[in-house]
Amino acid sequence: MGLRVALTGNHAVAYAVKLADPDVIAAYPITPQTSIVEKLAELIDKGELRARMIRVESEHSALAACFGAAVAGARTFTATSSQGLLYMHEFVHWVSRARIPVVMAIVSRTINTPWNIWPDHSDFVDQRDAGWVMSYAMDSQEAFDLTLQAFKVSEDPSVYLPVMVGLEGFIIGHTAMPVEIPDENIVKEWLGERRQPYVIDGSEPLGLGGLTFPEDTEDMFYHIQEAMNNAKNVIKKVDEEYGKLFGRKYGGLVSCYNCIDAKYIAISMGAWSGDLVEAVDKLREEGYPVGALRIRYYRPFPAEDIWEIVRNAKGIVVFDRAISFGAWGQIYTDLVAGFSLYTNKLPQMANIVAGIAGVNVISEDFYGILKSFIDKSESGTLERNYFAWIKVRR
Amino acid sequence: MVKVVKPPRNDKLPLTRPVIGVAGKTGLWRNMKPLVNNVKCTRCYQCEIYCPVNAINVEPETGAMINYDYCKGCGLCMDVCPSGAITMIPETGE
Amino acid sequence: MSKIETRKLPLPHDARDKLLPGDAACPGCPIPIALKVVSAVFGEKAILVIPACCTSVILGTYPGQAIKTSVIHVPFASAAAVASGVSQALRTRGIKDVHVIAWAGDGGTADIGVASVSGAAERNEDIIYIMYDNEAYMNTGIQRSSSTPRGAWTTTTPTGKIENKKDMARILIAHGVPYVATASVGYPHDLYGKLQRARSMSGFRFIHIHAPCPPGWRFDPQYTVRVAKLAVETGLWVLYEYYDGKLTVSGPSRPYMDPAKRKPIEEYLKIQGRFRVITDELINEIKKYVNENWYWITKMSR
Incomplete structure (x- = not known):
């Protein structure tokens, strides 16, 4: 064996x-x-x-x-x-x-x-x-x-x-x-x-x-x-x-963590998804209904699979570790385009670009971003979807 | 080992196979036409060897025979012929 | 090694069945002449790896091709690398009787492909690399390459190229590969013999074929062979083989080891429109270049 x-x-x-x-x-x-x-x-x-x-x-x-x-x-x-x-x-x-x-x-x-x-x-x-x-x-x-x-x-x-x-x-x-x-x-x-x-x-x-x-x-x-x-x-x-x-099954094109009853879902790809899961655990302990979805296959892009999972979610935060200069994170771009084929009403969404060129992003960072997004969404102060490049020293 | 298995829906693949006249009847490009005088022809094979279109066949009995369907009329055969057996005449489309 | 067969016999007749009439080459094109010789030597037991060049067009359009030999069309800089991969795969699979031939123009060899050629040569990949040299980027409309000779007009050197031609054969000799030869479409039997020799050897083999291009060099299509022969008869282009550490001048070029036997290079230059812009001063420079080249070849052939 x-x-x-x-x-x-x-x-x-x-x-x-x-x-x-x-x-x-x-x-x-x-x-x-x-x-x-x-x-x-x-x-x-x-x-x-x-x-x-x-x-x-x-x-x-x-x-x-x-x-x-x-x-x-x-x-x-x-x-x-x-x-x-x-x-x-x-x-x-x-x-x-x-x-x-x-x-x-x-x-x-x-x-x-x-x-x-x-x-x-x-x-x-x-x-x-x-x-x-x-x-x-x-x-x-x-x-x-x-x-x-x-x-x-x-x-x-x-x-x-x-x-x-x-x-x-x-x-x-x-x-x-x-x-x-x-x-x-x-x-x-x-x-x-x-x-x-x-x-x-x-x-x-x-x-x-x-x-x-x-x-x-x-x-x-x-x-x-x-x-x-x-x-x-x-x-x-x-x-x-x-x-x-x-003995190892990952779930296909995407892999989910605590998504089933989640009202908010964080989407990511690659190594930092481990840190993201830690943040989700901490938020769950504090009563936040949040889950993490990890993209395993970027092409073919699993928009349909992801939509099936997030369709009842209230808000989605997409973490991109790359940037299409002059536009947004590439995963976010694909997700919004993909979702538009399944709904005419997008959920509340945010695109966070981070970790560029090796900048370290830790679970506390994910925790803070998600907590703030959910708090705003729940209190009705999230006026529109947004894009942010975090940890940049402007 | 390698096994060739076709895609199930017979996808169009960028594959090509040998075919005569892949660019059509290239004889239509011609404005000058080579004529062979097989009495003068010494069967030296120069025209056959050099013809860029592979349109000339020299046989001992018949001399040089030109495939006018594909001869592009470049005149190279006339230039390489050492015995002056090939002349170029204007193409009439006949 | 055996002596090369140079009697004026027809090439084996199955050459006709391999290169098929009705290709898309310009009238008088030298490329099918050379391809015909390649087909006569290898038949269907060859895989041609062809980067972007005139031959990509000459072989015609999907779903047909004008040659009864396997062909892999590849990006410009990659013929030697793809051929390396094909060759390694065939050897891994135990296929020994199929020859892998990179068939590339001067741009794909001396310019954009030079790194992959050098890499494959240094690794001594079991391939035959044939550079057919029409001395400019003809497929894109006659732009200068590093293989364009000094003084030649091209669309990007309207007043003539200033620099000398890059000598790929010498570069390959410096790589220490088993076989290097120069050839010309003017001498198909010489080419036939060289391909036979290459076929009998293994490792990286390089053949540089001089290939006069009627539209690009500005001469009448009927003169392709005449121009090719004049290049040899004036001593501008020298046919030779290099193997076992020895350079041998080939039959058609041997008389011109004696400078007195060489025709004046003006005869070669004046038949081509591309040298119309050339000055007398430059002609003298070219003569000097020819002598220097022969000096090197004579030294090497001792």
């Missing part, structure tokens, strides 16, 4: 990749991702992993090599962060539009300049329009589970899209916690052999990505949108299967 070991988030990802038994890994070093590929290189060196590793000269080439290998029939993996992710951005789109399964870990770090290696979600959410299924972990165990599940989701014939798994650098990436590693043979049987919609390996003359007229191209892109919709059910199915086999 499974094994319990203390692992950092990055090493948890590496061990999940090992269990998925990839054929080709290509990567380029960048802080804070590097310890994933260092661990994989070590596992290959020790003969514990049979994959070939291509030590490419850039992130652009890292995803390019993974793309080529995947098209030629290989299960592939790469990992990157921040500037590296931006440098390969052209290929991020290319892979999904080719409908070729690839798995990539994003160890989040803010976008520069100035040089800064601390985490926020800006590199990750920047990829939101690229056609990848995007999941985000809260801790090392979930980083492990999401990485392993990513291969299953990516290679599902009704999906056939690349999958990225996000986790915050340092906070998760470099902090150890006990991680349960499932039995290799059960994983192997569950994951099955590599599946993809086509393969280019010289067995027949086949071309990929040639010049295409607008109408055909639009059809192809429409099918990517359809595949994203299919992915919602596949993710839930995979979560169920995984729960039955390995």
